[in-house]
Amino acid sequence: MLTIRPSSPRSGVALDLGTVGTLVSVPSRGTLIEEPTVVARRRGTDHVVAVGSDAEALAACGADDLDIVHPLGSGVVSDPDAATALVAEVVRRAAGSLLFARPTLVVGVPDGATDVERHALAEVVRSTSRHPRVSLVSEALAAALGAGPGGAEASVIVDIGGGTTELAVVAGGHRTAHRSIRVAGNAMDEAVARAVRSEHGLVIGARTAETLKVSSGLVGGGPSMTVTGRDARRWGWLRSEPVEPALVAEALGRPAAAILRAFEDLIADVPPDLAEAVVTRGVRLAGGGSQLLGLADRFCQTTCCAAKVVDDPVRCVLRGLERCLRPDRLRPSQPADTAA
Ligand SMILES: Nc1ncnc2c1ncn2[C@@H]1O[C@H](COP(=O)(O)OP(=O)(O)OP(=O)(O)O)[C@@H](O)[C@H]1O
Ligand SMILES: [Mg+2]
Structure with a gap:
């Protein structure tokens, strides 16, 4: 957890619930929480074992009695229960007792979200405290x-x-x-994984694809990177292969x-x-x-x-959402669920 000191106190909670990362800040308390958007559930049950980086750590251990859930897909809620568990925990940690004062929660939403998807997001956020005021703001504007x-x-x-x-x-x-x-970033990782499979017959994980993406980018220079994956023809066999940055750069060209x-x-x-x-x-x-x-x-x-x-x-979207918490930007009669 990181702590920031805002230049001026503002009441309310800013929440950037991203597909990859969740950021919450309460400027008046000087708190900022950053967690991966991941939830670990006991397999076959609703029981949430861990959220955020704790869930990611469990995922890395490969525990076979857990389901590792990514509650958002393409910027919108795909698993409401998991999203609610994550949001409730991070908002509680950031806002603490402020939640009893019915704070305003300003939340980013993609412009491409449908009405149903906006409603689902608002419901997830509303469940964090009794009668909070929820305001959805365009992520691009934020x-x-x-x-x-x-x-x-x-x-x-x-x-x-x-x-x-x-x-x-x-x-x-x-x-x-x-x-x-x-x-966006996930589609880039998928493009890299597809290219490695078709060129090398190697099935690599999302983490490996992301590492290749970050180190090569669209530039594609530098030495080959050796990666390990499953052999696409002899499933079960692991194989290591050097991957050319040029291959990665070409794959990233499409997204x-x-x-x-x-x-x-x-x-x-x-x-x-x-x-x-x-x-x-x-x-x-x-x-x-x-x-x-x-x-x-x-x-x-x-x-x-x-x-x-x-x-x-x-943190750019979160900074913008914090600015939306300023009293001069919040209309008193503003209903919940309005996208600016
Ligand atoms: N140095 C880097 N080079 C390329 N991509 C990067 C780098 N650092 C992070 N990323 C990518 O940024 C993406 C995550 O960005 P961000 O945290 O802004 O997403 P998000 O807000 O969770 O998602 P969204 O807004 O789409 O719901 C990931 O795909 C990650 O791989
Ligand atoms: Mg985002």
């Missing part, structure tokens, strides 16, 4: 707010997480255009191209003068996936506009 002062001028934000990439043009604290695609197409699609949706203004100001990249080696350069080459990864990109 990322833009968390990326730093944008002023009244329009800017473009691209938040590349584990499950989704959120893209938006934001001006004066409001979105003027947005896109959400279910291609990167999908993100760039979504960006072009977004820009095509705004009036020409506004598009020119935002492209001139440059693109801000946020989320863990934005750290992919060579991605900012690929943006510059393909779109002819400058692209920069924001400071501390993984």
